[in-house]
Amino acid sequence: MGELFLDLGNTLLSTLWDVLPIALILAVFQFVVLRRPVPDPARILWGFVFVLLGLVLFLEGLELALFPLGRTMAAQLCDPVFLGGSADEAAGALHWSAYRWVYVFGAAIGFSTTVAEPALIAVSLKAEEVSGGAIDAFGLRIAVAIGVALGIALGTWRIVTGHPLHWFIISGYVVVVIQTLFAPRLIVPLAYDSGGVTTSTVTVPMVTALGLGLASNIPGRDPLLDGFGLIAFASLFPMMTVMAYAQLSEWFSATRSN
């Protein structure tokens, strides 16, 4: 318990440095450039205290829970005994299909965190309203969640097989550009936006730890070369599925009216 408080103290000091720039910037622009008093200084000061405390507790909790959880899950999923072989036949001999639970886990994490993401719920309701009901809020949420699930599953498959990341991402961008030409105008900014809103503050550390854990547990993979990239996959694929969803629903309503 004493160790926890010592850790908290250290994290508090380093976090102070992280929050200081934005506090200073706002103060300088408020007082020196605009030369206006702050409306409710006590409230704003309290706000900064909460931000600081929250960041400290969050980072400490990451170290205790989310990072180890991602690594432990990765280690369990890559355990040779779990993968069906005996412990001594390990190292390099496994076909990528032996790691099927890895892809299932990646897809499950991606789908479940995205469906529950508050930012996405807000955006999809807005989209339904703006489009006059042509875009269905629930359908859009499912489309984004399927995109993230596909992205993370494919990203873990890439870590297992060790293919270079940039070929996947670059060909992904090419597909996005082609889809942009054919997708309904209204959906394009929304599709681009949906890539960014899916990766929340809780999901990013967990998914990063999972990728690094996979890369250090699978024989022949290097954490630095293969461990990163899952977030990039998770931001790229929703763009494709959202545009595909818009194209499909446009096509369906066209065939129905014929």
Added chain:
Amino acid sequence: MRDEIQALARSLLGSLRDLTPIILVVGIFQVVVFQQPLPRLGDLLLGTGLVLLGLSFFVHGLELGLFPLGEALAFNFAVRGNLWWLLVFAFSLGFGTTVAEPALIAIAAEAAEAAAQAEIIADEPAALAGYASALRYTVAVSVGTALVLGVYRIVRGWSIHWFIVAGYLLVVLMTAWAPPSIIGIAYDSGGVTTSTITVPLVTALGVGLANSLEGRNPMVEGFGLIAFASLTPMLFVMAFGIVVH
């Protein structure tokens, strides 16, 4: 005081909703697939509690202090019409919010550990912290630059498509140049920057600008700034990799 507690409870519920899916999926996998208990369950539970509490405090603090102040400032600078101050403010806003972004702090620390394992930097606390901060400041400068470019584009009324297409072409070109060990981190950092703090304040800047200029759509302009802010980190982090790796 009662309002205060209600607001805090609301952000606690929000954080709980963020965490529940992860807990459920991990729990189902432990019980159904692995059929074994998680090691160090006590620490995991304590840590999950800290994450929950921390995220709620953080979001609550943002809503109390940073968001109203930042939004008012962003709006003021956007409407005042002095281009130079606007650009300076845009850079500072992008830089300051990105440095404090929790997801970026987390991913930078992980990247430093991976770099130490690959023997690109020494495996000691000072070198790790140095690498992590250097990476974070690189991303922060890149987001600041993105906002300067993005604001200037809005003021001039240039079309966004060319910037995005040119940006992605640059990403492809730099991928060929950059050391392979940085590419994963660089691609990931594009998705990380647009989260808790940065998005609301940047949107406020975009909306303020669109309101002060005639015939602009607030939704479109705010979105354009975010798109820039997820592109430049990839470029800057790859440049960082060319220098450091």
